[in-house]
Amino acid sequence: MILFPAFSHASRQVTLAWDANDSKPEGYRVFSRQSGEAYNYDHPIWEGTATTCTLIGLDDFTDYAFVVRAYDGNLESADSNEVRLPSLVAEPEQPEATSSQDDAEDLFLTPVLQTAAFSSADSNDTHLQTRWILTRESDGVCIMDLTSTSDLTELDVPVLMLEDNTTYSWTVRHTSAKGSVSDWSTPSRFTTGTSALDGDGNGIPDEQEVETTIDLDDNGVADAEQEDLRCVYVVDSAGQVAVSAPSGSGVSRITAMEATDLDTIGSVDRMPYDLPLGLVSFRLELEHTGGIARIRIYFSDPAPQSARWIKYDTINGWQDYSVHATFADDGLFVDLEIQDGGFGDVDGVENGIIIDPSGYGIANDSEACSLTDAQSSSGGGGGGCFISNTLWAH
Ligand SMILES: [Ca+2]
Ligand SMILES: [Ca+2]
Ligand SMILES: [Ca+2]
Structure with a gap:
């Protein structure tokens, strides 16, 4: 017996038809199941002598399957072939922006x-x-x-x-x-408004700018006066961190840099790493959209042998980025590779701009994995134990 899926979808009903048995049986029984379930042969959903039936009242968003059997007295045939009626697909409703700053002026830089x-x-x-x-x-x-x-x-x-x-x-x-x-x-x-933190508009918060005595890359030129390098004081510390992007690095300009106040990170008390020089963020403009930036980060205080290169942002939480980082033997700098729109770039798009918040970290032996359950309190922050980029794709 061949069962035909003569579907008509009007208000989610289905018409089934099958070829008649060679010797005319007493009648036919139709059975249905939902996906993941078995047929219940004690309860046909239709029974009759015709070779077609129409079933109504089916749920729009359920997968169904049907078989038919011929019967005569106590005898019942095997199942016909099975035909399926897949669920309709509902498109989610168009989302609506509900931010209170909609159409706002003079907005803070991290809305x-x-x-x-x-x-x-x-x-x-x-x-x-x-x-x-x-x-x-x-x-x-x-x-x-x-x-x-x-x-x-x-x-x-x-x-x-x-x-x-x-x-x-x-x-x-x-x-x-x-x-x-x-x-x-x-x-x-x-x-957005004007940042009160950077009065001279050079891309570095004024209170993090370094004196001309600082020369982390030891090239005899004050870091504060170099075009291809930016240097900041880290928050709550006498240390400094510099980002260097000389010619050949793939970077045309370092447009901003700032040290992160770790107290502003919601899950700071559950940080899986000690961060002796905190985290610094920088924004790079690249020579080529989609290109790779090869930059060097200098430290006033050497990273120990056990140091890892750690990233934190509100989307992905804490990540170990050491696979793209090579520390100097003396721990005084790390070489990084970051791809625009790819590994290490927080903005997720090939746009000629790289945003990177990172720093060196030393694993604090305990609790690295106790964050997962509590991280949601940080208001949309990622967090958790080393979630990798697989959390989001683009
Ligand atoms: Ca400034
Ligand atoms: Ca220098
Ligand atoms: Ca980018």
């Missing part, structure tokens, strides 16, 4: 972007991930393109992603666990 909760006509579907895109309005350059499975309705824009006095627009879309994708939200926009 929090927020959207309404995931919503779908399919009540069995759930929110898998959100893609966040932020664009500089003056030239349409995409500044950030992140897809996150943890920052679903709220995203802390990482430090140094945004510049002073610049208008940005941003949009999001939701992807469901069943793989359907919403429309993009209506773009929302805001304008």
